[in-house]
Amino acid sequence: MHMIYFDKVTKTYFDGAAAAVADITLGIDPGEFVSIVGHSGAGKTTLLKMLFAEVIPTEGAVFFGSRDVSKLSNGELLKLRRNIGTIFQDYRLLSTKNVYENIAFALEVAGRNDEDIAGDVPHVLDLVGLSDKIWSFPHELSGGEQQRVAIARAIVNQPDVLIADEPTGNLDPINTHDIVEILKKINDLGTTVLLTTHNKSVVDSIDRRVVTMDQGRIVRDDKEGRYSL
């Protein structure tokens, strides 16, 4: 059984509009690093959002393990989200909280005590190379640093899956390379990573499974693929 399974999933946002995602079936196993590539509007982000039920499919079902995520209760959904780390192109840090508080927030909602949080936050910041910025606020950090904080927040609860939606879209090549290396390291530690990107060099440098989408459909699925659009 797959860890994540999209079962004939279709999403139409408005009646009469073209489907953002059309009849997709896709299975992902534990520990995989899957890059999902495609032009803007190909349906990559919609597909990922269905995994944590921010978007509910119009048809079909998304399974996390054996559970249909669109049928989870509110409490079960919160637990699922704590088990899925998410990072985005625009970082989405909490602007009124400093780096420590941003990461601690994810631990707090997972019910961790203050002692654990005080130990785990510096540790995960060390992992992403930002130990010296622990008390900085997001607006005091560069784009690359903000994305590293977002990664730290996403992995601090040791989730089974990390979703990275265009994480390098706003970054220069050096920061892009650093972020990709961090994602690979996280994957090497056993976390399943789902990455969407437009960046050919990123996909080629990862050299793992590549799913190519076009107009809401999967047009290629290569086990060790390269960017080909």
Next chain:
Amino acid sequence: MSYWTTTKRIARYGLVGFVRNGFVSLSAILMMTIMSFMLVNIMISNAAMTATLKDLTNKVDVTVYFRTNATGDQIEQINRSLQSLPEVASVSLMTREQALADFRERHKNDQLTIQALDELGTNPLGASLEIRAKQTSQYEGIAKYLQAQQDSQSGAGVAIDKVNFYQNKTAIDRLTNIIDTSKKNGIAKTIFLAVCAVLIVLNTIRLAIYTARDEIGVMNLVGASRWYVRGPFMVAGVLYGVVSSVLVLILLYPILLYHPVLIGLDPTTELLFGNFNSFTYYTANFLLFFVVVTGTSIALGALSSYLAVRRYLRT
């Protein structure tokens, strides 16, 4: 995670958010301060109007003048029958002797009048009953009752010389209308201003939380429960209420003492009100103001935050 730990964290984030979003907090506090001043204005204006109306109402009465030959029994009979009427609040008797003494006192500097009175040798003044009704609209009914007694020319009614209501009728009718209209206007004004104030505060806090809508989305995504997301915003809303009400309660002292016009109270109206003084009323009823202003501000702050966050809370 224990309930206490969650509460502590929510309170801390609320306080931290309140301080770090200084400008947003300041705007919300200013708006709530204005709302509280409006509330105080309504409270003081209503109190002033009520006091004035009570004062004016006390000046209205119906007086029954008796003939000089009316006996004590006849007067007492009328007095008792009046007191048994449900509309009557009080009846006070002025005897012939008291009336004469009052007359002499009023005209003590008018030697000609006093001399004429002395020459009469007898007391030309009759006794009278001063009647106060529970409501001004009831005077006419009382006057009609007395008139009927007088017209019947039987029993004690023959002792009645004059009922002065009809001389005062126009003034009493006008006053009754003014009182009714003022009360209706007062209620309408209170409701209108209260609705405006609530909408202004609600929208100010909505705007404050609108700036944090993306963060609310992120909190949802990392798996925060609704109360864990909503709580800090509600704490901040309560803090807006606490700070603004403390500010208002302190500022009211100098404002009411020196410049009541600053919160919309017209000092000339206060002069018209005669005995009513807004500063004295405020200090005498401080506990009431404290409870109403603080309670309203805190409740409004928390409720506005609750409603505003709800809009951005997704599962």
